[in-house]
Amino acid sequence: MKNTAQALLTEYQLGDLKLNNRVVMAPMTRARATNAGLVxxxxxxxxxxxxASAGLIVSEGTWVSAKAIGFINVPGIYTREQIEGWKLVxxxxHDxxxxxxxxxxxxxxxxxxxxFDGELPAGPSPINPxxxxxTPEGFKETLTPRELTAAEIKQTVQDFKQAAKNAREAGFDGVEVHAQAGMLIPQFLSMATNQRTDAYGGSIENRARIVFEILDAIIEVWDSTRVAIKFTPVAISHVGIVKPDEETIPLFQYILKKLSDYNLAYLHIVGPAEDxxxxxxAALQHNYFSHFRHHYRGRLMANxxxxxxxxxxxxxxxTADLVSFGTPFIANPDLVERFKYNLPLSAANRDTYYAGNENGYADYPAAVLPDYKMADRS
Ligand SMILES: Cc1cc2nc3c(=O)[nH]c(=O)nc-3n(C[C@H](O)[C@H](O)[C@H](O)COP(=O)(O)O)c2cc1C
Known part of the structure; x- marks a missing residue:
């Protein structure tokens, strides 16, 4: 039966942007930038x-510089060609x-x-994640990286700022900083991968410093209401040694308290995928999103x-203002309409998540129109 009163389908004012609904497409790497320039x-x-019927789409994770790369066929936003390519998107x-x-x-x-032509990648400390x-030759184990110098950290912050500027030029409506487990920012947050003794290591404040330096730099080129950040505070599997530790809860309380003054577009929080x-x-096992709601004064996107x-x-x-959906959007381009008309969801083929060109990517059909009409009549 058609259900127009459902909360997911209500409009939402996100700063000066009006979202048609609260169904957000979560960022998903699909590895289709199959060209040397990652365009x-x-x-x-x-x-x-x-x-595009999602209230908001968040693009796949996109490299801020050539030094940020670590997964094949993922696009960047640091060259002229990449900016022009994003304009198409x-x-x-928008159309x-x-x-x-x-x-x-x-x-x-x-x-x-x-x-990197045989050079080691760099991280907060010389610790293998x-x-x-x-890689182009398939999955390879990570190695012990080089330690980022203080000057390189400053350059990385500038790379985020320039990428945010480029996103603006490319016609995006805002930016989301990718701080999901496995990425550089959580490597700074984690005691396991950050053993620095300078201003970026040691205390919670020091380990979290890069988060605020990146956001502060981006906010110089975008209004804060167009800037968001995505965290996975409790990712446990598939992320190597960057895992929740005894300081994770106080660390995020510190981050959320500070972020509450940023007036961001939203804080995107990924929930637990396992017990x-x-x-x-373990204290976050129950009432997970309520915990973040309680500690953060601002818009919360749950995932x-x-x-x-x-x-x-x-x-x-x-408990949340917006909800993001990842996997359901892969095989259901018309997820919003399927919610609207209570239509069944199609299942995605995992083999084509990160490969396959059009196959398993742009060839999933919308539910056929007569189905919608039938649902309307019922
Ligand atoms: C194929 C695939 C690629 C993903 N790539 C990204 C990414 O680039 N950036 C990111 O923050 N999360 C990425 N994620 C995680 C999703 O954004 C989301 O957090 C996760 O799928 C859980 O949401 P879901 O249960 O609705 O799928 C990816 C997930 C999938 C399935």
């Missing part, structure tokens, strides 16, 4: 345009009435010398395993 393509523009989404943020990322030590890098019992963050029902529920109870 976004017309195929990518088609894929994003197909999903933002125009295609369909959608909005799109650029997700700005740096993978730090979770990369591989194959991306013990994860994998998807937290027995981990240093991880949400469904039509649980997405409506978290909005209705007031």
């Amino acid at each position: 976004p393509t017309a195929l990518m523009a088609r894929y994003y345009a197909q999903r 933002t125009k295609a989404v 369909k009435g959608g909005l799109i943020f650029s997700q700005l990322g740096h993978i730090g030590s979770a990369s591989h010398p194959d991306f 013990q994860t994998h890098s998807f 937290l019992a027995g981990t240093p963050v 991880m395993g949400f469904t039509h029902e649980s997405g409506n529920a978290i909005l209705e109870e007031g």
Whole structure:
């Protein structure tokens, strides 16, 4: 039955942007920038345009510089050609009435010398993150990285700022800083990968410093209400040694308290993908998003395993303002319409998440129109 009252489908005012609904497409690396310049393509523009009925799209994680790379065929936003390529994407989404943020990322030590002519990647400390890098020759184990110098950290902050400027020029509606586990920022936050003795290591304040330096730099080129950040405070699997520790809860309380004064577009928080019992963050097992709601004064976007029902529920109870959906958007370009008409969701093929060109990417059909009409009549 058609349900127009559901919370996911209500409009939302995000600063000066009006979102048509609260269904956000979460950032997803799809590795389709299959060209030497890592330039976004017309195929990518088609894929994003197909999903433009989302209240907001967050682009796949996008490299802020050539030093940020660590996964094949992921686009960048640091060259003229890349900016021009992104213009195709933002125009295609805007032409369909959608909005799109650029997700700005740096993978730090979770990369591989194959991306740097044999040179080691750099991270906060010379500590192997013990994860994998998807290189042109397949998944390879990470190595012990080089330690970033203080000057390189300053340059990295500037790279985020320049990338944010480029995103503006490319027609994006805002930017989201990619601080998801596995990336450079969490490598700074984690005691396991950050053993620096300068202003970027040691105390919670020092380890979190880079978060605020990056946001402060970006806010010089975008209004804060167009700037967001995505964290996975409790990622446990597939991220090597960057895992929750005894300081994770106070660390995020510190970050959230400070971020509360930033008036950001939103704080994007990924929930637990597995049982937290027995981990240093077991206290977050229940009422996870309420914890972040309580500690953060600003718009909260919730993510991880949400469904039509649980997405409506978290909005209705007031624990989040927006809900992002990742995997459901892969095989359901018309996810919003499927929610609107209570249509079943299609399942995605995992084999084409990170490869396959158009196959398993831009060839998932919308539910056929007669289905919508039938649903309207019922
Ligand atoms: C294929 C794939 C690629 C992803 N790439 C990114 C990425 O580039 N940046 C990011 O922050 N999260 C990335 N994620 C995580 C999603 O944004 C999201 O947090 C996760 O899929 C959980 O949401 P879901 O349960 O609705 O899928 C990716 C997820 C998938 C499935």
